[in-house]
Amino acid sequence: QVRLAESGGGLVQAGGSLRLSCAASGDVFGNYHGAWFRQAPGKEREFVAGLSKSSIIKHYENSVKGRFTISSDSGKRTLYLEMNNLKPEDTAMYYCAANSAAWSTLPSDFGSWGQGTQVTVSS
Numbered sequence: 108q109v110r111l112a113e114s115g116g117g118l119v120q121a122g123g124s125l126r127l128s129c130a131a132s133g134d135v136f137g138n139y140h141g142a143w144f145r146q147a148p149g150k151e152r153e154f155v156a157g158l159s160k161s162s163i164i165k166h167y168e169n170s171v172k173g174r175f176t177i178s179s180d181s182g183k184r185t186l187y188l189e190m191n192n193l194k195p196e197d198t199a200m201y202y203c204a205a206n207s208a209a210w211s212t213l214p215s216d217f218g219s220w221g222q223g224t225q226v227t228v229s230s
Contacts (some may be wrong), residue, residue, distance in 0.1 A: 117226070117227070119193055119228050127203075131185065137183035140159055141158045141205055143186075147200075152202070153168065154213075154220065155175065156177040189217045204220050
């Protein structure tokens, strides 16, 4: 399976921006559906944004739609999540994931995961 590694998290004030990166090794995102999930303490892992294998179809959780943008580089080796107008409720550990099967927003359908990068938004 493709190996994934996130980076780009940090501490930011409300209204600020961050860009998360997920580097793929062993394979490229062009062979997978890619997605970002997040999990806050005591909460279930939540789908944030997804990008289809074709890189044409994008889907966002309602609370981030219009603020976050998912994309990949031209070589399909890096998945990005640009986060703008961040809010304290965006605070969570963010994970990238890859799914070689059917399109899905369910964590259980993703076979490859990164280790996560922490995003903290202060009020």
